[in-house]
Amino acid sequence: MEDSTESEVSRRGFLARSAAVSAAVTVAGGAVPAGATTPVAAPPGAGPVEVTLRVNGGTHRLRVDPRATLLDTLRERLELTGTKKGCDRGQCGACTVHVDGRRVLSCLTLAASVPNRPVTTIEGLADGDRPHPMQQAFVDCDALQCGFCTPGQVMSAVAVVREGHTGSDEEIREFMSGNLCRCAAYPTIVAAVKQGGGR
């Protein structure tokens, strides 16, 4: 367990470092980086802004580009990569997190717009080594295949229980409808929400 965590971290670290190196090489070679768009003159004062993010109980004082979404900030700056980027357009639910205890989409939330508001991500659900009952329910019910949508599903599922929308399978499906699953694990997700909600 220690080892695999260790190698995950260094793999990401390695990828990040090599990306930085190749970018530096490209610039030194004078080539235009692939995917670059026409430079746009930034309006005066469009520089970074300071924001204090409170994530999973920790406090982070950051300088962020005002364009940075909460999703990218969690993943790229705070290395909380459990929250996934599916569509980046508010359509799939993979990026679901809780702000002030309510589920929202981090891909349509600007990081600068949630100063000092408590944010909970999938990494903040477990109690130490003990998974949250909803995480356990997803494992028990086999409520995933590839797992890409799962962090968002679990964050929504915890909220569905809190909102009191577990009255019937139909109600669960309606209130889980903001989370798409490309593998279509829907029947076992409904079962997991029921188990995790103690129904």
Next chain:
Amino acid sequence: MRPFTYASASTVEEALAGAGADSAYLAGGTTLVDLMKLEVMSPAAVLNIDTLPLRDIRHDHTGLHVGALARMSDVAAHRLVTARYPVISQALLHSASPQLRNMASIGGNVLQRTRCGYFRDPATACNKRTPGSGCAAITGYNRAHAVLGTSESCVATHPSDLAVALVALDASVLLRDRAGERAVRLADFYLLPGDTPHLENRLRPGELLAGVTVPPLSWARRSTYVKVRDRRPYEFALTSVAAAVDLRGDTIADVRLAAGGVGTKPWRLPAVEDALRSRPLRADTVKAAVTHAADDATPLSHNGFKPELLRRTIVRALLTLAGRP
């Protein structure tokens, strides 16, 4: 996304003072951040109004008052709304997803932009996004587009479900700028595309939508929202109908009807309302009354089904209300 300056306003005065010609207010961000990513909207300044104290939901002798920054989910669940104006609650609960409803504000909802796929794609011609560039939808894929209120320049629908309910209930929006506040009926607030589809409503630059007022209507307790779409949850309307009836025995004393998914703005149906007054609320009379509901429709190449679907949606909405106490 293009660069912008970012600031946050803590009072209405601060927001109005901070707004400029090329600025955009940020509420829930579910339209604005999406369209900034697509570079369909590229304001030079973004002014966050999310924390302004405009979130109250209350009812008095002048009607229901909802602050512009009240959340869709909070309004949908509020007991004043579910008891007195079920059509509003249902329209909201049939909108978007639970996460989006937690983020999105009432003001942002009525100001959301069309979901026309060409509008959202800067590589295509679109008079609404780039005036004078043409309309890719008229000759392109237009199954979801409007059949009422269209022009040679634009055939896009207004996508808000809430606005359909509000137009049926004769609601007004409160607009505030540095000079003061004015109320505009939502039905008059939206503009038909004509040859200026980029002008969508009467909001002036820098003006703030402060709230929505729904006049008292005791019989709106008997109201409903029916939305027909390609998949049941989490989809925009092909057609939708907001309906309220004042039923005396089985006779329709008064009625309100508005439709979504068919018009370039939320579409009130006064001719059908007239045809229904003083008639019994029964399948045969309702079916007769809707015959002319879409006489003005001009279907496009892929949405010829919409007039008939609209008539059937009206019938469904009204008959749903027949059985209610």
